[in-house]
Amino acid sequence: MEIGPIFRALLRNRTGAILIAVQIAFTLTVVLNAAVMINEQVSKAGRPSGLNEADTFHMQSEAIDTINPQVTINNDLRAIRETPGVANALQMNTIPLSNGGWSTGVRVQQGDDPPVYSAAMYMVDDQAIDTMQLKLIAGENFAASDVVWRKPDESGWPGRVIITKALAKSLFPDDSPETTVGRAILLGESPANIIGIVDQLQAPWTQSSQIESSVMVPQQFQTGSPRYLIRAEPGQRDRLMPEIEAQLAERERGRMIRNLYSMDEVRRRSYNLETGLAMILGFVMVVLLLITGLGILGLASLSVRRRIKQIGIRRALGASTRDVLRYFLIENLLITSSGVVLGAIMAVAFNIALVNAMNFPKIEWYGVPLGMVVLVLLGQLAVWGPARQACGVSPATATRTV
Amino acid sequence: MIFYYLRLAAISLRRNWGQTTLMILAIGLGIGVCMSIVTINYLMAKDPIPDKSSQLYYVQLDNWDPNRPAESPNEPPDQITWMDHQALMSAAKAFRQTGNASATAIIRKPDDDNFRPFLARIRGNHADFFPMFDVPFLYGTGWTSDAHRDWGADQVVVLSRETNDRLFGGEDSVGREITLGNPTEFSSNLFRVIGVLDEWRPVPRFYDLTSNYFSDPAEIFIPFGLILSQGLSRSGNTNCWKPTGDGLRAFLGSECVWIQYWTELRNHQEKADYMAYLDQYVTEQKEGGRFPRPLNNRLSNVNEWLDHENVVQPEAKMLLAVAVMFLVVCLLNTIGLLLSKFLGKSSEIGVRRALGASRGSLMYQYLVETAMIGFGGGLLGLLLTWLGLESMLAIFGSDASNLMRLDLNMVVAAVALAIASAIGAGLYPTWRACRIDPAAQLKSQ
Numbered sequence: 001m002e003i004g005p006i007f008r009a010l011l012r013n014r015t016g017a018i019l020i021a022v023q024i025a026f027t028l029t030v031v032l033n034a035a036v037m038i039n040e041q042v043s044k045a046g047r048p049s050g051l052n053e054a055d056t057f058h059m060q061s062e063a064i065d066t067i068n069p070q071v072t073i074n075n076d077l078r079a080i081r082e083t084p085g086v087a088n089a090l091q092m093n094t095i096p097l098s099n100g101g102w103s104t105g106v107r108v109q110q111g112d113d114p115p116v117y118s119a120a121m122y123m124v125d126d127q128a129i130d131t132m133q134l135k136l137i138a139g140e141n142f143a144a145s146d147v148v149w150r151k152p153d154e155s156g157w158p159g160r161v162i163i164t165k166a167l168a169k170s171l172f173p174d175d176s177p178e179t180t181v182g183r184a185i186l187l188g189e190s191p192a193n194i195i196g197i198v199d200q201l202q203a204p205w206t207q208s209s210q211i212e213s214s215v216m217v218p219q220q221f222q223t224g225s226p227r228y229l230i231r232a233e234p235g236q237r238d239r240l241m242p243e244i245e246a247q248l249a250e251r252e253r254g255r256m257i258r259n260l261y262s263m264d265e266v267r268r269r270s271y272n273l274e275t276g277l278a279m280i281l282g283f284v285m286v287v288l289l290l291i292t293g294l295g296i297l298g299l300a301s302l303s304v305r306r307r308i309k310q311i312g313i314r315r316a317l318g319a320s321t322r323d324v325l326r327y328f329l330i331e332n333l334l335i336t337s338s339g340v341v342l343g344a345i346m347a348v349a350f351n352i353a354l355v356n357a358m359n360f361p362k363i364e365w366y367g368v369p370l371g372m373v374v375l376v377l378l379g380q381l382a383v384w385g386p387a388r389q390a391c392g393v394s395p396a397t398a399t400r401t402v
Numbered sequence: 403m404i405f406y407y408l409r410l411a412a413i414s415l416r417r418n419w420g421q422t423t424l425m426i427l428a429i430g431l432g433i434g435v436c437m438s439i440v441t442i443n444y445l446m447a448k449d450p451i452p453d454k455s456s457q458l459y460y461v462q463l464d465n466w467d468p469n470r471p472a473e474s475p476n477e478p479p480d481q482i483t484w485m486d487h488q489a490l491m492s493a494a495k496a497f498r499q500t501g502n503a504s505a506t507a508i509i510r511k512p513d514d515d516n517f518r519p520f521l522a523r524i525r526g527n528h529a530d531f532f533p534m535f536d537v538p539f540l541y542g543t544g545w546t547s548d549a550h551r552d553w554g555a556d557q558v559v560v561l562s563r564e565t566n567d568r569l570f571g572g573e574d575s576v577g578r579e580i581t582l583g584n585p586t587e588f589s590s591n592l593f594r595v596i597g598v599l600d601e602w603r604p605v606p607r608f609y610d611l612t613s614n615y616f617s618d619p620a621e622i623f624i625p626f627g628l629i630l631s632q633g634l635s636r637s638g639n640t641n642c643w644k645p646t647g648d649g650l651r652a653f654l655g656s657e658c659v660w661i662q663y664w665t666e667l668r669n670h671q672e673k674a675d676y677m678a679y680l681d682q683y684v685t686e687q688k689e690g691g692r693f694p695r696p697l698n699n700r701l702s703n704v705n706e707w708l709d710h711e712n713v714v715q716p717e718a719k720m721l722l723a724v725a726v727m728f729l730v731v732c733l734l735n736t737i738g739l740l741l742s743k744f745l746g747k748s749s750e751i752g753v754r755r756a757l758g759a760s761r762g763s764l765m766y767q768y769l770v771e772t773a774m775i776g777f778g779g780g781l782l783g784l785l786l787t788w789l790g791l792e793s794m795l796a797i798f799g800s801d802a803s804n805l806m807r808l809d810l811n812m813v814v815a816a817v818a819l820a821i822a823s824a825i826g827a828g829l830y831p832t833w834r835a836c837r838i839d840p841a842a843q844l845k846s847q
């Protein structure tokens with residue numbers, strides 16, 4: 001085999017090789033950790049919220065100028081629901097994914113000092129499940145007669161609630177969520193019964209560790225700045241958004257319509273940090289691979305230029321162009337291999353440091369070998385050009401200078 | 403001599419323009435990526451009020467649930483209650499003190515029907531707020547700290563500079579009137595402008611770290627008491643550990659925390675005295691059945707408080723580490739390229755040495771050449787930093803705009819870092835080149 005002589009030749013001319021190997025090690029460290037971070041951020045930004053986001057938008061009417069907001073809210077809702085193209089609409093105290101809302105500690109009624117789970121509170125009416133297209137997996141929806149007005153300074157909660165599957169699992173870890181309908185729980189200090197379970201409805205706080213815990217209560221919030229969530233028939237959303245905004249503004253002059261956003265936009269804003277971080281890291285990753293490739297190319301072409309005479313001698317002594325090509329490819333393989341081995345150790349060490357310092361994802365078991373292979377291939381690709389150049393050296397070169 | 407070397411360097415760099423471009427690109431990209439991320443970290447971690455940061459103390463009192471701390475392992479809540487705010491303000495034991503809290507209101511101009519109302523960020527604070535935080539005034543002044551006005555007997559406001567531009571086109575608006583309306587309760591009241599701030603946007607907004615502290619500061623400042631008496635809508639975080647009961651009165655008498663409290667304590671003695679006062683106050687309150695947890699009061703100065711609230715996000719620190727590694731790779735790359743460049747000059751060096759040039763002068767010459775590359779890389783890096791910050795601004799939106807500014811310190815640092823890295827990267831190749839044995843080189847010609 002040729003590895004022996006190639007290796008010994010490398011040892012005599014270490015600097016370039018070490019430079020490339022260290023560069024590859026750093027590149028692998030950054031690329032592997034950036035990749036797990038990107039993967040985590042992208043999947044976090046893409047996780048479903050439980051509602052039909054594609055057709056849904058929301059808006060807020062600020063300072064409705066009336067003695068009795070209940071009348072305005074009911075008129076608004078009726079008018080919105082009757083607008084052609086609107087599938088259904090809802091008044092909510094807050095909007096999923098919007099990062100602002102109400103929460104309450106929820107616990108089971110029996111036992112002493114049961115654990116308290118923080119859950120988002122959604123004040124909705126009997127149209128909520130249809131408007132958001134939630135999946136009711138057990139129990140029943142609110143009846144229209146359940147829905148009551150909630151005064152601004154009221155602090156208790158009503159007695160019939162619908163909760164999410166995830167919250168049911170936390171509260172009753174021993175039972176399947178479907179069987180928890182009818183159980184008694186405490187919302188803060190207010191007793192309540194679970195009447196239904198929905199498959200998923202995320203809490204509004206996208207950074208929360210308990211994002212899947214939500215409670216719906218049959219209440220309409222009496223406020224001067226109601227929020228409406230509106231689901232359009234498929235394909236109608238973009239047409240309806242300005243139309244309904246104009247319609248509300250028209251129906252009552254002097255009010256201010258704010259926060260007119262599609263749910264896609266709400267999601268985009270809420271996960272801005274995650275997608276931004278993923279984009280920055282992706283850019284860094286690509287540029288880094290490019291620079292490393294160029295560096296290998298530069299140093300390989302140097303080593304070809306310095307060895308023109310040796311290559312000529314080898315050719316004159318009978319080596320084929322394939323032998324020359326193989327020499328440079330194997331040399332590069334030796335360098336990159338030592339680089340990726342060092343890099344794998346550094347990447348894992350950096351990863352462990354990050355995992356300990358913050359809530360950072362671990363590198364998957366297949367990540368390290370995959371990254372190693374990618375960098376070795378990158379090295380071979382980068383060295384290909386200079387190696388081809390070396391093949392072009394004619395055996396006669398050997399005779400030109402002594 | 404230096405001009406001669408500069409000219410030589412220019413000739414040599416032009417001769418191998420491909421290689422030169424690659425080197426400048428490598429350094430520039432390294433500096434660009436590194437500096438964009440360092441800038442953000444720097445602005446996040448920068449002392450927002452360097453002259454006074456060690457004299458301003460944030461107050462925390464532990465009025466939380468006896469069974470669980472407000473934040474593990476044993477942290478007191480990050481704001482205080484209305485009751486404690488009243489007690490601390492009226493005792494006035496610190497040199498200066500202010501509670502503050504945020505709210506929102508709809509702003510209208512009573513004498514101008516064409517003015518489009520807008521929703522503004524309001525901060526309720528006490529008179530000391532302005533001198534404590536060195537807030538600059540363009541027109542007028544803040545309100546005085548006599549008890550009567552400070553608690554909001556007069557309906558006065560201080561406008562930020564932008565708000566004054568928006569409302570009054572930037573003219574001296576002291577004495578003019580605006581209305582502040584509650585967005586949810588259909589009320590609105592007349593307020594008289596008594597002061598307009600000059601440009602003031604501390605980054606991070608250290609005086610309130612409970613919500614997005616890289617966004618803009620408040621647009622309008624009002625005496626603290628007016629938030630409640632005028633029924634404005636509070637907008638900051640409110641945290642409660644036990645039920646409050648219905649209505650405003652019950653809320654004010656509750657253990658809910660929603661007020662940030664700052665004191666100015668000029669020396670260690672004042673700090674020790676104030677801490678003793680806090681402990682004494684809480685001990686007294688314990689007798690009345692409040693403060694069920696063990697004594698756990700805190701005074702943190704500005705930098706300690708920024709640190710406590712994790713103002714520099716862990717993600718930002720991770721990005722910083724990545725950026726530094728990126729720079730390392732770029733520098734290794736440059737070393738490699740310089741090495742190949744100078745070793746390619748072996749014969750030239752051999753001739754120069756044989757003709758009597760000393761190693762020192764060759765070294766000098768090639769360092770001038772690498773410094774030129776570094777300067778080029780620095781300029782490119784600066785451009786890329788600016789581009790990087792602009793594109794991050796596009797990605798993250800205007801909320802982060804205070805973090806995406808190129809600071810003069812950073813500009814100087816970028817160019818200096820680029821030149822230093824290029825020279826650092828150039829030292830080894832230069833040294834290698836100058837060690838070439840002239841005799842051997844000349845023989846092989």
